[in-house]
Amino acid sequence: MSILVYIRNVGGQLKKQSLELSAYAKAMADALNLDVTGLVIGTMADGELKKLGNYGMSRVLKVDDEQYNQRVNRVYTRIVEQAVNKTDAKYILFPDNAQGKAIAPRLSVRLRAGFIPQVLDLPSSFEPFTVKKRAFTGKAIATVTAHTERVILTPMLNSFGLPENAQDLEIQSFEPHIEEPDSRLELVGKQLSEEGVQLADADIVVSGGRGMRSSENFAMLEELAATLGAATACSRPVADDGWRPADEHVGQTGKIIAPNIYFAIGISGAIQHVAGVSGAKCIVGINSDPEAPIFEVADYGLVGDAFQIVPELNEVFRKHMHEKK
Amino acid sequence: MRVFVCMSYVPDTTTKIRFKEANTQLDDASIQWVINPWDELALTRAVELKYDAASPVDEVEIVMVGGVRCEPILRKGLAIGADKATRIDVEPLDAFQTATQLATYLQGKDCGFIVCGIESGDYNEAAVGGMLAELLDYASVSSVSSVQFDGDAPVYQRDVANGKEQVKVDGPAVLIVQKGFARVPKIPNMRGIMTARSKPLDVIPAIEVEPLVEFVEYAAPPAKGRVKMLNTPEELVRSLSDEAKLL
Numbered sequence: 101m102s103i104l105v106y107i108r109n110v111g112g113q114l115k116k117q118s119l120e121l122s123a124y125a126k127a128m129a130d131a132l133n134l135d136v137t138g139l140v141i142g143t144m145a146d147g148e149l150k151k152l153g154n155y156g157m158s159r160v161l162k163v164d165d166e167q168y169n170q171r172v173n174r175v176y177t178r179i180v181e182q183a184v185n186k187t188d189a190k191y192i193l194f195p196d197n198a199q200g201k202a203i204a205p206r207l208s209v210r211l212r213a214g215f216i217p218q219v220l221d222l223p224s225s226f227e228p229f230t231v232k233k234r235a236f237t238g239k240a241i242a243t244v245t246a247h248t249e250r251v252i253l254t255p256m257l258n259s260f261g262l263p264e265n266a267q268d269l270e271i272q273s274f275e276p277h278i279e280e281p282d283s284r285l286e287l288v289g290k291q292l293s294e295e296g297v298q299l300a301d302a303d304i305v306v307s308g309g310r311g312m313r314s315s316e317n318f319a320m321l322e323e324l325a326a327t328l329g330a331a332t333a334c335s336r337p338v339a340d341d342g343w344r345p346a347d348e349h350v351g352q353t354g355k356i357i358a359p360n361i362y363f364a365i366g367i368s369g370a371i372q373h374v375a376g377v378s379g380a381k382c383i384v385g386i387n388s389d390p391e392a393p394i395f396e397v398a399d400y401g402l403v404g405d406a407f408q409i410v411p412e413l414n415e416v417f418r419k420h421m422h423e424k425k
Numbered sequence: 426m427r428v429f430v431c432m433s434y435v436p437d438t439t440t441k442i443r444f445k446e447a448n449t450q451l452d453d454a455s456i457q458w459v460i461n462p463w464d465e466l467a468l469t470r471a472v473e474l475k476y477d478a479a480s481p482v483d484e485v486e487i488v489m490v491g492g493v494r495c496e497p498i499l500r501k502g503l504a505i506g507a508d509k510a511t512r513i514d515v516e517p518l519d520a521f522q523t524a525t526q527l528a529t530y531l532q533g534k535d536c537g538f539i540v541c542g543i544e545s546g547d548y549n550e551a552a553v554g555g556m557l558a559e560l561l562d563y564a565s566v567s568s569v570s571s572v573q574f575d576g577d578a579p580v581y582q583r584d585v586a587n588g589k590e591q592v593k594v595d596g597p598a599v600l601i602v603q604k605g606f607a608r609v610p611k612i613p614n615m616r617g618i619m620t621a622r623s624k625p626l627d628v629i630p631a632i633e634v635e636p637l638v639e640f641v642e643y644a645a646p647p648a649k650g651r652v653k654m655l656n657t658p659e660e661l662v663r664s665l666s667d668e669a670k671l672l
């Protein structure tokens with residue numbers, strides 16, 4: 101028996117998330133005396149996969165076949181199902197993001213396995229399986245049980261940490277039997293996004309709201325982000341008004357992110373905005389209004405004019421980063 | 426081409442969430458229910474497509490699993506411009522039970538595509554769309570940010586980790602849509618509200634389904650420590666680095 105971890109493959113690269121999932125799985129595995137097996141679909145070099153061995157994974161099944169580089173949810177679901185059968189997995193872990201959640205619910209139906217997304221912590225019991233998850237857009241925490249033979253989880257980013265635990269990682273090829281590689285889905289076009297730090301995976305996020313007043317003024321936030329190696333984000337009205345791209349919008353109806361540091365600059369901190377960042381380790385509010393609701397959820401606050409503070413902050417950070425090196 | 430929009434109802438985002446019965450149940454006494462914001466955007470776009478002469482979409486039907494208290498929300502959906510609403514008469518218990526009800530109704534119904542939101546702002550599952558697709562054995566396309574047409578064939582744009590892709594599906598698909606599918610929800614106008622009253626709102630019985638998971642208890646999220654107000658950028662950088670140890 102094992103715990104199976106679905107490893108997200110982004111153009112042959114691992115994401116930090118997969119290391120976290122591996123560590124999370126290892127903590128469960130130690131309690132249950134199981135081992136942790138990963139599954140990666142599409143091409144990924146062994147050198148890259150080896151990193152998983154530092155975080156408790158002892159085996160990786162790789163479906164190294166170019167025909168699967170293109171994700172087809174229906175086919176991927178069947179591949180994972182076959183890996184579940186091969187490893188006799190009782191628990192199957194996916195990343196809590198769009199890709200994980202494109203496949204995990206489908207697998208839940210095929211296996212009739214309880215599906216518990218947005219998991220916040222390690223299970224508090226295995227009999228019955230019990231775990232805490234986010235509910236009501238972060239306004240509550242629910243305790244959920246599953247009585248099914250198998251359980252599928254998506255632990256949230258940053259919900260557990262990244263304890264190292266070196267294992268000898270064995271990499272095995274795995275050949276799934278897919279009868280008709282799905283001809284129902286046809287790729288007709290693709291545009292690669294610009295290089296840069298992806299919002300969903302960023303450790304630090306610099307985000308601006310309507311207080312930035314115009315699209316041009318976001319240049320100073322981009323500079324700050326470049327200094328910090330951060331991604332940029334924004335509030336909903338900023339995206340709606342076209343000051344920033346729609347996919348940067350954070351919140352209840354935008355992206356849900358959990359970076360280490362979230363800078364909310366000229367953002368009032370409306371409840372729908374905060375719903376998207378409540379998983380952040382540290383929120384920094386920068387706002388000219390000392391009464392702004394962002395200060396009710398922030399860890400650190402600076403009151404003042406962003407147009408003055410941001411360039412100063414950029415300088416101080418630049419010095420700090422320089423000294424650290 | 427007929428399009429289905431699966432719509433859930435959630436507490437209005439500004440509502441305070443409280444629990445009762447020793448924190449085992451949502452206290453719904455003072456809750457104002459609204460259309461799940463994602464589904465409102467999905468419906469907005471579906472209705473736009475219906476009025477767009479260049480698109481083959483000519484009929485939009487809402488499907489909802491829920492009790493009688495959802496009816497005002499379904500009327501609002503009709504006022505936004507759907508042609509018909511169907512309510513499957515049972516309280517949702519978990520994503521699997523909900524998806525099975527939807528699949529039982531939608532099985533074999535002729536349609537171009539079925540739209541689901543990415544998640545509902547209640548139990549936050551992001552599960553019903555994917556489960557529905559598997560139950561129907563349809564393709565699912567997730568992170569969909571737009572639908573265009575190549576003749577009568579829909580072309581779906583989805584966001585993937587390193588960019589955007591356009592895909593076509595042979596046969597009906599379940600779309601899981603995100604922000605960008607529509608920008609702002611359509612607000613019903615007077616005429617919409619008047620005509621909604623005479624549009625069909627069917628209620629059909631549910632089937633027996635065992636849920637796979639059970640919500641046993643709720644708690645408030647841990648209270649945040651009070652914010653530490655700082656005076657200068659230097660202080661902030663020092664705090665982030667020496668105190669929070671995040672730099």
Ligand SMILES: Cc1cc2nc3c(=O)[nH]c(=O)nc-3n(C[C@H](O)[C@H](O)[C@H](O)COP(=O)(O)OP(=O)(O)OC[C@H]3O[C@@H](n4cnc5c(N)ncnc54)[C@H](O)[C@@H]3O)c2cc1C
Pocket residue numbers: 308309310311312334335336337338349350351352353354365366367368369370371372373376386387388389392404405406407438462
């Ligand atoms: C169903 C629903 C869903 C929603 N979903 C989202 C969502 O996903 N994400 C989201 O962001 N919003 C969402 N909203 C909107 C949300 O309610 C707020 O309206 C929005 O977040 C406000 O954006 P803002 O903070 O940028 O702007 P504002 O509320 O206008 O705040 C601007 C802030 O900037 C400050 N400011 C002004 N000038 C300066 C200056 N020179 N220096 C520093 N600070 C300054 C002001 O004091 C103010 O606090 C949703 C709303 C609804 C009803």
Ligand SMILES: Nc1ncnc2c1ncn2[C@@H]1O[C@H](COP(=O)(O)O)[C@@H](O)[C@H]1O
Pocket residue numbers: 430431432433434461463464488489490491517520523527540541542543544545546548549550551552553554
């Ligand atoms: N009770 C319901 N009735 C109809 N559709 C639903 C219901 N619950 C969820 N959905 C659909 O599934 C999507 C995802 O919801 P969920 O999986 O509950 O987070 C929603 O945006 C709806 O499109």
